Amino acid sequence: MRDGTATRNKINRVAMELFAEKGVTETTTKDMAAGAGIAEGTIYRHYKSKDELVRKLFLSLYEEQGSSLLEIASSEEDLKQKIADMIARFCQLFAEDKALFTFLLLTQHGQLKQVPDDMITPVVVLRDLIAQGQNAGAIKQGDPDLMAAMVLGVVVQPAVFHVYGRLTQDYKSFTQDLTEAAWGVLGLN
Amino acid sequence: MRDGTATRNKINRVAMELFAEKGVTETTTKDMAAGAGIAEGTIYRHYKSKDELVRKLFLSLYEEQGSSLLEIASSEEDLKQKIADMIARFCQLFAEDKALFTFLLLTQHGQLKQVPDDMITPVVVLRDLIAQGQNAGAIKQGDPDLMAAMVLGVVVQPAVFHVYGRLTQDYKSFTQDLTEAAWGVLGLN
DNA sequence: ATCTATTGTGATTAAGCACTCACTATACTC
DNA sequence: GAGTATAGTGAGTGCTTAATCACAATAGAT
Structure with missing residues (x-):
């Protein structure tokens, strides 16, 4: 031992x-x-302290998820499919490990304080992908940071409601609806 | 005294x-x-306890906002305009009283536990409006609870990022973009 | 002016918290 | 098997917290 x-x-x-x-x-x-x-x-x-535990745990898990999304973003699929894959990834994570998903959501509202600026986060991956799609003319114009936030909201907000029992259907079965909504936000139709 | x-x-x-x-x-x-x-x-x-303070304060403010949205929902405007008005209301609230908005967001993630089921909340108002629009054929089909959650996500997620400095532009100036995105989610184009 | 119910005070209390430390248990090295 | 570094223990410590309570101040009623 x-x-x-x-x-x-x-x-x-x-x-x-x-x-x-x-x-x-x-x-x-x-x-x-x-x-x-x-x-x-x-x-x-x-761990030196509870604070260190929280920080290290969060950073490692968050980074893990970020790079998993980065993989999807840099794949050879076409843009629409990448968005779909990312959302499917979210849904799968949520369905398979709700605790992990919920923990990662704690970033919001400062339960866990700021994420380092240079970190690869879901939003950043999404934002870059959107900016890229705008350059290619596939996605409608608009602040890519804002659009990334909106797309994330489409996926995350239902997840939050799901956790609190306001949406009872299996989250994975929402995948298609969430994807179409995200496309709708980006003008990808 | x-x-x-x-x-x-x-x-x-x-x-x-x-x-x-x-x-x-x-x-x-x-x-x-x-x-x-x-x-x-x-x-x-x-207040009998800190817990009572939190609960009463939250419930009163939450209800206040809910009924303010209900007013918009039951106005004589057409559907698209109602959605636009609701989002404008959100943006205005956020711009004018960020503390109030942020406090209300704490519902999420169980910082403040469950809202009573019979309460008039923003999601409920939105959900009923969506169901109504679907019956009239103006909004595309789909679980109205899910769609309400998605629309809320489009508005709330950017607000969260705004609070944490990831979106620096004045939130009110996002109104138009958020509205269009919400329309996109609902197929209201 | 006196009485009384309400509002405000702040030192105090009991409980709960993160964290420590002297100690034990374990397993690898030689 | 002796020596040692690491991992695990749990009673104990000092601090912070929500909540209390005996008391003081205030304002309306009579």
Whole structure:
């Protein structure tokens, strides 16, 4: 037992789930320890502070998702299909790991403070893709940052409502509708 | 000094601003008292607990906004114009009182727990309007709850980014773009 | 002017929190 | 098997927090 990565992974997983469920501040180190089946002190063998835990956990997961979207964006598909693929990716993530999705949503509203400016985030990937499509004349004109935000909203807002039980249908079955809506926003019809 | 409504209003305003700025849990009763220029104990003359303060404040403001949208929805305008008016209302609210808007956004992500099911909320108003438009054949088919969520996302997500400095332009100037995007989502072209 | 109900005060309290530390358990090295 | 570095423990610490309460100030009623 020299390597504590198993424990660390357990901490990460439990922390993510609890954060997604009740928010960062409402989740205590005691909760995490209990959930992971370890002593409270053990958390501090892996992280200097709760704050560091939150930051590192968030950054690693966020980056992971960002680069997964980047892959789609730089594929050989055509533009419409890329948008569709990205949204399908969102829906799949949400369907398969709601806790992860919800945790990542915590960026919003400052539960988790600012994302570093140079980071590859979903919005940034989307924005670049939109700007590119505008240059090619496929997407209608307008501030690409704003359009990226709107497209993200089309996908994220239903997800939020889904989490809170206002949309009961399986989220994955929304994929087609969300995609068409996103196309509608971008004038990609 | 029989009537403490002046004090109560001061508490409400300061609380809302602090909640919007740093979140509910991060705002202490001490912060609120300091901001309102009163003693901590005074808060408890007006509210049984911090939790009650949060709940009552949120519900009253949320309802206020909901009925303001309801007014627009039941006006004599045509459908497209109603959607435009609602979005204009959002943009105006955001431009004029960002703290209020941001506080209302806290509903999302469970910072403020569930809204009572029978409450008139922006989504509900929007959903009914959409269902109505679908019956009249003006809006394309699809789950009206989902469509309402998407339309809301188009407006709210940019607002969130605006708060966190990712969109620097004056939010009001987005009105036209947001409206067109919402029309796009609903197939109202 | 006196009485009374309401509003405001702030030191105090009890609970909960993140974090520490002296200690134990484990597993790799030689 | 002795030595050592790492991982895990959990009672304990000091601080912050929401909430209380005995008291003071105020304003309307009589």
